[in-house]
Amino acid sequence: MADDRHPLFLPVILLGGLLFGFGLAVSRMTHPEVVLDFLQFADLGLAFVMGAGALVAGLAFAVATRWDRTAPLTGRPYRRRVKDLDSNVVGGGVTFGLGWGLSGICPGAAYASLGVGNYPILWGVAGMFLGAYAQGYWRSRD
Amino acid sequence: MIADLFPHGVLSYAAGGLLIGLGVAVIYLGTGIAAGASTFLESTLSYVSGLDRFNRLTYRQSRDWRVVFTLGIVGGAGVYALLFQDALWITDVQPWRLFGGGVLVGVGTRVGKGCTSGHGICGVGSLADASLVNVATFLAVAVGTAHVVGALGVVP
Numbered sequence A: 001m002a003d004d005r006h007p008l009f010l011p012v013i014l015l016g017g018l019l020f021g022f023g024l025a026v027s028r029m030t031h032p033e034v035v036l037d038f039l040q041f042a043d044l045g046l047a048f049v050m051g052a053g054a055l056v057a058g059l060a061f062a063v064a065t066r067w068d069r070t071a072p073l074t075g076r077p078y079r080r081r082v083k084d085l086d087s088n089v090v091g092g093g094v095t096f097g098l099g100w101g102l103s104g105i106c107p108g109a110a111y112a113s114l115g116v117g118n119y120p121i122l123w124g125v126a127g128m129f130l131g132a133y134a135q136g137y138w139r140s141r142d
Numbered sequence B: 001m002i003a004d005l006f007p008h009g010v011l012s013y014a015a016g017g018l019l020i021g022l023g024v025a026v027i028y029l030g031t032g033i034a035a036g037a038s039t040f041l042e043s044t045l046s047y048v049s050g051l052d053r054f055n056r057l058t059y060r061q062s063r064d065w066r067v068v069f070t071l072g073i074v075g076g077a078g079v080y081a082l083l084f085q086d087a088l089w090i091t092d093v094q095p096w097r098l099f100g101g102g103v104l105v106g107v108g109t110r111v112g113k114g115c116t117s118g119h120g121i122c123g124v125g126s127l128a129d130a131s132l133v134n135v136a137t138f139l140a141v142a143v144g145t146a147h148v149v150g151a152l153g154v155v156p
Helices: A009-027 A032-039 A044-066 A087-103 A107-115 A121-141 B011-031 B039-045 B057-084 B095-111 B118-125 B129-151
Strands: none
Touching (some): A009 A044, A009 A107, A009 B011, A032 A044, A032 A087, A032 B129, A044 B011, A044 B118, A087 B095, A087 B129, A107 A121, A107 B095, A121 B039, A121 B095, B011 B118, B039 B057, B039 B095
8 A cells, every 4th residue: 555655645644754753843733741740730832832833733623624636745635633522632631631641742743752852751652552452452452 | 920920931832832733743644644642652562561451453563653753752852952951951850750650651641541741632633522621631730740749858
């Protein structure tokens, strides 16, 4: 399936990732300390990261879903990102919140943190892989 | 009073968020994919684990570009560091917090179907019910957790 991909598919993914990571570094969300300050109400600026990010992404979604066409590099129709709202969404949110509040790290910011040289974040990335593996293991046994 | 709540202003935060949103928009407009950062964890596990959970078709089909996306995130932050940092930036937050928090984040994002980018940026940007509920939940719990951990004297 990789063979019939548009030649620009991976370059565009990479470009998007570079912007995403550069933005995380600009916002200093790469620093767990900044996230912990936000959560303890010492610096509320971080709210503007999600606010501005969701606004720009939301504009792109709103415009594209009004076009009656498909994405140029994949032929996919433009759809909204909608997931089913069930108890997992709440239970997962509680677990995520416990981890985010304890450590100040989340997946994207942790990858970007590695980019600014913060090698101790590998503890966090290793933990995330372990957590993702554990839930997959439990769910495979059900 | 307001200035007390924003000791570093809001400009760098908003500019960072704008760039993050731009990254999501570029990928979405080009490919129709609303990319989040945390599916990478499970899709990458399909390279090394035979568990059915990680080897679903959507993961196997997306695992290579998710690696590229993640390398882009690391690289984009690296470009920033090269331009604006004098040295490596190293956190003072203790390893056990990073590791323990990481485990909970890894479980939570996969059970809850998304993280701060998938739900927080893409989902909130779409005004999707599940994402608004998920973000409100993890934000409230994280605020409580950080206050409790701080009150227990764990610094940093």
